[in-house]
Amino acid sequence: MGDGGDIIKEACGVFGVRAPDQPVSHMTYLGLYALQHRGQESAGMAVSEGTKIWVNKDMGLVSTVFDHHRLAALRGHLAIGHTRYSTTGASAWQNAQPSYRMAQEIQFALAHNGNLVNTPELAQELGLAPGTVGSDSDLVAELVVAELAAPDAVGDADPLERALARVLPRLRGAFSFVIMDEDRLIGVRDPNGFRPLFLGQLPHGWVLASETPALDVVSAQVVREVEPGEMVVIDAAGVRSVRPFPATAVNPTLCSFEFVYFARPDGVLRGQGVHGARKRMGMQLAVQAPVDADLVVPVPESGIPGAQGFAQQSGIPYGDGWIKNRYIGRTFIAPTQELRDNAVRIKLNPIIENVAGQRLVVVEDSIIRATTLRGTMRMLREAGAAAIHLRICSPPYRWPCFYGMDTGDRGTLIAANLDVDAIRDYLGVDSLVYLELDRMLNAISDEPSDFCTACMTGDYPVPVSVNTTKDMLERA
Numbered sequence: 001m002g003d004g005g006d007i008i009k010e011a012c013g014v015f016g017v018r019a020p021d022q023p024v025s026h027m028t029y030l031g032l033y034a035l036q037h038r039g040q041e042s043a044g045m046a047v048s049e050g051t052k053i054w055v056n057k058d059m060g061l062v063s064t065v066f067d068h069h070r071l072a073a074l075r076g077h078l079a080i081g082h083t084r085y086s087t088t089g090a091s092a093w094q095n096a097q098p099s100y101r102m103a104q105e106i107q108f109a110l111a112h113n114g115n116l117v118n119t120p121e122l123a124q125e126l127g128l129a130p131g132t133v134g135s136d137s138d139l140v141a142e143l144v145v146a147e148l149a150a151p152d153a154v155g156d157a158d159p160l161e162r163a164l165a166r167v168l169p170r171l172r173g174a175f176s177f178v179i180m181d182e183d184r185l186i187g188v189r190d191p192n193g194f195r196p197l198f199l200g201q202l203p204h205g206w207v208l209a210s211e212t213p214a215l216d217v218v219s220a221q222v223v224r225e226v227e228p229g230e231m232v233v234i235d236a237a238g239v240r241s242v243r244p245f246p247a248t249a250v251n252p253t254l255c256s257f258e259f260v261y262f263a264r265p266d267g268v269l270r271g272q273g274v275h276g277a278r279k280r281m282g283m284q285l286a287v288q289a290p291v292d293a294d295l296v297v298p299v300p301e302s303g304i305p306g307a308q309g310f311a312q313q314s315g316i317p318y319g320d321g322w323i324k325n326r327y328i329g330r331t332f333i334a335p336t337q338e339l340r341d342n343a344v345r346i347k348l349n350p351i352i353e354n355v356a357g358q359r360l361v362v363v364e365d366s367i368i369r370a371t372t373l374r375g376t377m378r379m380l381r382e383a384g385a386a387a388i389h390l391r392i393c394s395p396p397y398r399w400p401c402f403y404g405m406d407t408g409d410r411g412t413l414i415a416a417n418l419d420v421d422a423i424r425d426y427l428g429v430d431s432l433v434y435l436e437l438d439r440m441l442n443a444i445s446d447e448p449s450d451f452c453t454a455c456m457t458g459d460y461p462v463p464v465s466v467n468t469t470k471d472m473l474e475r476a
């Protein structure tokens with residue numbers, strides 16, 4: 001199980017709004033707050049007042065970084081924002097987003113959800129000295145600057161759009177971008193659409209966001225998803241759709257783990273409610289692996305809909321096994337194994353009267369490095385559970401993700417190193433069953449082939465290089 005020094009992380013959250021005469025920085029704050037679960041390391045926003053773009057970002061949660069005074073100073077009609085989980089580049093202020101540049105008298109800022117898989121090649125093409133940029137996202141800003149400065153760019157009617165049209169097709173991997181200049185809001189989704197991106201409408205404006213709950217909180221109507229391989233340009237004239245990628249590159253493979261864990265359950269992806277999909281995963285588990293038991297309990301929080309589905313399908317009563325401390329976020333983001341272990345103990349405390357003497361079905365969304373379940377299963381045994389039957393709403397997570405989740409090396413992934421029986425013994429449970437892949441995909445969608453499943457199958461939709469490391473741009 002590795003040295004425990006790697007961090008398992010998930011996708012970032014992006015938000016953008018163009019709404020003249022509206023408090024766009026406050027709206028961005030609300031949107032980022034709704035996307036906090038996608039990134040808890042740093043938060044930032046860029047706001048345009050028409051001639052200048054102001055950037056404010058810092059390490060920490062959205063509510064830590066921004067207060068009323070900071071927001072009040074950020075006035076304008078256009079803003080983008082970001083909540084970060086680092087996948088390329090250290091978790092440090094200089095890699096916080098949005099990235100801002102001013103080149104050839106053109107200002108722009110960009111925020112990125114996803115992870116590029118050709119970062120070393122792109123950095124080499126640019127001839128950047130090591131350490132010039134730390135993250136793949138900042139590298140994209142540098143690529144745009146280089147195109148703005150290209151001799152044949154001089155005099156172009158729209159240098160930024162021209163630069164994007166030249167840069168975007170060179171990027172490989174996962175990227176949902178929100179980009180702005182002084183007056184335009186731009187959204188881009190990679191040809192695979194690994195990470196979500198939605199377009200929403202206000203009475204007098206437009207919004208882009210990683211997930212639909214971020215549109216809900218600013219009272220924007222969901223219009224549609226930005227399509228894989230699409231760029232939307234939003235200005236005073238409305239929304240314009242551009243296709244910067246060759247049609248042959250478009251191959252929709254949305255991250256299936258968005259449905260399992262990343263996305264908020266109150267959101268909708270590909271027209272499917274996430275809560276409903278998780279519930280169906282639990283129902284499928286009950287069909288695949290029935291068991292005689294007294295109570296179905298979820299591992300809060302992402303295991304809850306699956307446990308509800310398992311209980312409904314099996315007829316076994318549903319109950320609470322733990323109380324979750326409401327002041328703690330997601331746990332596997334802490335930077336050391338010791339902190340992660342402690343976070344689990346602080347986050348979840350068993351309800352002894354519910355579990356003592358009971359034969360339990362415990363439902364969880366996923367096992368990555370098993371920090372959560374090692375802690376929570378120990379708690380259940382200490383609380384006197386008579387039996388523990390563990391059911392997981394996804395297949396074993398055996399392969400690293402290179403598309404926006406930092407799973408370090410394979411040594412950190414428990415299912416890459418132990419078979420299911422050995423994991424059952426490691427966790428000290430009576431039985432352990434993972435949901436079969438087909439059942440998981442059928443629970444998600446009527447079109448189950450249109451998803452990335454690489455971390456469960458090793459089948460990577462976009463080829464990945466084994467030479468990429470998180471600090472590849474920062475090494476001297």
Ligand SMILES: O=P(O)(O)OC[C@H]1O[C@H](OP(=O)(O)OP(=O)(O)O)[C@H](O)[C@@H]1O
Pocket residue numbers: 008261299300301302303329330331332333364365366367368369370371372373
């Ligand atoms: O096997 P692990 O390495 O522990 O990772 C998997 C666990 O991490 C997540 O919980 P998290 O606390 O991040 O979020 P949640 O509150 O949404 O369940 C997930 O729901 C699993 O419980």
Ligand SMILES: NC(=O)CC[C@H](N)C(=O)O
Pocket residue numbers: 010011012013084085086087088089095112113114115116135136137404405
């Ligand atoms: N998880 C993400 O989407 C991260 C975005 C980007 N790769 C970064 O590390 O900042």
Ligand code: SF4
Pocket residue numbers: 194254255256257258400401402403404405452453454455456
């Ligand atoms: S490898 Fe897994 S986590 Fe990464 S994009 Fe694919 S399905 Fe999602």
